[in-house]
Amino acid sequence: QVQLVESGGGLVKPGGSLRLSCAASGFTFSDYYMTWIRQAPGKGLEWVSYISRSGSTIYYADSVKGRFTISRDNAKNSLYLQMNSLRAEDTAVYYCARFLGDSSGYSDYWGQGTLVTVSS
Amino acid sequence: SYDLTQPPSVSVSPGQTASITCSGDKLGAKYTCWYQQKPGHSPVLVIYQDNRRPSGIPERFSGSNSENTATLTISGTQAMDEADYYCQAWDSGTVVFGGGSKLTVL
Secondary structure: OOEEEEEOOEEEOOOOOEEEEEEEEOOOHHHOEEEEEEEOOOOOEEEEEEEOOOOOOEEEOOOOOOOEEEEEEOOOOEEEEEEOOOOHHHOEEEEEEEEOOOOOOOEEEEOOOEEEEEOO | OOOOEOOOEEEEOOOOOEEEEEEOOOHHHOOEEEEEEOOOOOOEEEEEOOOEOOOOOOOOEEEEEEOOEEEEEEOOOOHHHOEEEEEEEEEOOEEEEOOOEEEEEO
16 A cells, blocks of 8 residues: 655744654555645645656745755655745645646655744 | 635535535636635545535535636535535635635434
8 A cells, every 4th residue: 555654844943943754655656646735733734746647847845945855766756845944834744645647647646744933 | 817716704504505606707718626624634625526416425416617716516415514615716826715615414
């Protein structure tokens, strides 16, 4: 069965950095686009970024462009999100999800999420 | 940027039909999907490509999309369907979510 397990969340000061990881299993990781989506406490879902199968195509939300970097390692079945220059408004649960980005643009499997808190 | 608008809340009586709308400019020309999220849980895909149900999603969930509005319909709503529902579209390479609708079954 498809499993996505995020890790790397925690408490970080404003201006700091954090790297999130997502370990995938139960499917051929290199066959799928992947995405990060976040949810601030008590708020709705906000798309962050997605990456194509090979990593050649990447898109970011305007709110994180220039600060966050998505990447993947198909040999390790892993997705990453490097977050720099963190702000209080980046506080959220970050989900990784499998993304059908070459067809209809939907996420069919989601991880359990990892909480990032940006606070001094 | 592209915006999707949902009603913040929708109420329905058990056994009745709930309809949750999602509005956006020329939304009917884009594929729309819907996610269900219960408190403390990750979102679950309930409709994709406007009207297709993933395996394991009950038949009472259906979707439509035309012109500027996509609609998630839940027929014979059950108490277990009480949750937040989010629409999502894919526009010019970016992903857009609606603000979410809280469905209350009372």
